[in-house]
Amino acid sequence: MHQIEFKDLVIFIRIAETGNFHDAAELTFLSQPALSRRMQKLETILGAQLFERTTRKTWLTSVGREFLPKARRMVEDFELSVLGIKDMASQQKGKVTIACIPTAAFYFLPSVINVFNERYPGIRIQILDESANHGLESVIRGDADFGINMAIAQHPEVSFTPLLDDPFVVCLRKDHPLCELEEVSWIDMEPYKLISVGRASGNRILLDKSLARDQVQLNSFYEVQHLSTSLGLVEMGLGISIVPKLAMPLSSASVLTSRPLKGQKIDRSIGLVKRSSTSVSPAADLFINILLEHWSVD
DNA sequence: TCTGTCTGCGCGCGAGACTT
DNA sequence: AAGTCTCGCGCGCAGACAGA
Numbered sequence: 118m119h120q121i122e123f124k125d126l127v128i129f130i131r132i133a134e135t136g137n138f139h140d141a142a143e144l145t146f147l148s149q150p151a152l153s154r155r156m157q158k159l160e161t162i163l164g165a166q167l168f169e170r171t172t173r174k175t176w177l178t179s180v181g182r183e184f185l186p187k188a189r190r191m192v193e194d195f196e197l198s199v200l201g202i203k204d205m206a207s208q209q210k211g212k213v214t215i216a217c218i219p220t221a222a223f224y225f226l227p228s229v230i231n232v233f234n235e236r237y238p239g240i241r242i243q244i245l246d247e248s249a250n251h252g253l254e255s256v257i258r259g260d261a262d263f264g265i266n267m268a269i270a271q272h273p274e275v276s277f278t279p280l281l282d283d284p285f286v287v288c289l290r291k292d293h294p295l296c297e298l299e300e301v302s303w304i305d306m307e308p309y310k311l312i313s314v315g316r317a318s319g320n321r322i323l324l325d326k327s328l329a330r331d332q333v334q335l336n337s338f339y340e341v342q343h344l345s346t347s348l349g350l351v352e353m354g355l356g357i358s359i360v361p362k363l364a365m366p367l368s369s370a371s372v373l374t375s376r377p378l379k380g381q382k383i384d385r386s387i388g389l390v391k392r393s394s395t396s397v398s399p400a401a402d403l404f405i406n407i408l409l410e411h412w413s414v415d
Numbered sequence: 416t417c418t419g420t421c422t423g424c425g426c427g428c429g430a431g432a433c434t435t
Numbered sequence: 436a437a438g439t440c441t442c443g444c445g446c447g448c449a450g451a452c453a454g455a
Contacts, residue, residue, distance in 0.1 A: 137419080138419070138420060138421095139418085139419060139420085147446080147447090148446070148447050148448080149419080149420075149421095149447095150420085150421075150422080150446080150447070150448080150449095151445070151446050151447070153420065153421065153422090154421090154422095154445080154446085155445090157421090170419085170420065170421095171419085171420085171453075171454060171455095173418075173419065173420095173453080173454045173455055174419090174454085174455090175419085175420085
C-alpha cells in the first residue's frame with residue numbers, strides 16, 4: 118500500500134502554483150516524467166484527479182482546488198514542527214519536566230534552576246512534585262523527562278544515578294524532653310506518640326523495614342499522607358516523627374529540631390531516574406548535566 | 416512546428432531474505 | 436556476523452503523442 122509522502126504534497130503545490138509540470142519539476146529538482154508519475158501516484162492514492170491537463174495547459178480540478186489549502190497547511194505545519202525541533206535541538210527553546218519527590222525539590226532544585234535559567238533563559242521548567250511511586254510512573258510514561266527519586270523506587274525500565282544519601286532523623290519540638298539527648302534510640306521513643314506517613318510512602322517502607330529488622334514496635338498513633346503534615350503535627354506538640362533529614366525546616370527560627378537515631382542508621386539514597394530505553398530531550402540533557410555538576414556523588 | 420505531458424525501458428539503490 | 440542475491444521502487448532518458 119502506497120502512502121502519501123511530504124514531497125508529493127510539495128509537488129502538488131508547485132504544480133498548482135506554476136500551472137506547469139515542467140517548471141514544477143525544475144523547482145522540485147526532479148525530471149518532468151518523475152514528477153508526472155509522482156502526481157499520478159498521489160491521484161491514485163487520493164482516488165481523485167487533482168489536475169486537468171492537456172499538452173498545452175494544466176489547471177486544478179474542483180477536488181484539487183479544495184485540496185490545495187489543506188496541502189499548504191500540512192506542509193506549513195510540518196515545516197514549523199521541524200523548525201521547533203531545531204530550536205529545541207539548538208537548546209534555545211523547549212521545556213524540561215522533572216518528576217521530583219517534594220523534599221528533594223526543595224533541596225536539589227533551586228540552585229540548579231538558578232544556573233540553568235542564567236544559561237538557557239528560553240527553556241521553561243515544569244516540576245511535578247509527586248510521591249516516589251507517582252514520580253516513577255511519570256518517568257516511565259514519559260510525562261516527565263526524568264525524575265529525582267529514592268533508590269527504593271526502581272524499575273527495569275529506568276536507570277538510577279545516586280546523588281545523595283539522606284539519613285532519617287527524629288523530628289522534635291525544641292521543648293521536647295528528648296531534645297536533651299544527643300542521639301535518640303528506639304527505646305527512648307517508646308513513651309511518645311509517633312506521627313508517621315502512610316504505608317504506601319517510600320519513606321514509610323524504609324522505616325518499617327528497619328523496625329522489622331530490629332524487632333521494634335513504636336507507638337504509631339497518627340498517620341498522615343505527607344511529610345509536611347507530620348512536621349505540622351510535631352510543631353503542634355502532638356508527638357514526634359522520624360523523617361528524612363532533607364524534610365527538616367532549614368530556618369533556625371523554626372520550633373522544630375532533629376536528633377540522629379542512636380545505634381541504627383536508616384538512609385534513603387536519592388538520585389536521578391531516567392528511562393533507559395530512550396534518550397532525553399536536548400533541553401533535559403542540559404539540565405541533567407548541571408544537576409550532576411552540582412550534586413554528583415564521586 | 417513548438418512545447419508540454421505521458422509512457423516504455425533500463426539503471427541504481429535500499430531493504431529483506433538467504434547462505435556461508 | 437558478513438557477504439550475496441533478489442525484489443521493489445523511483446528515477447532519468449528517449450520517444451510518442453497532442454494541442455496551440
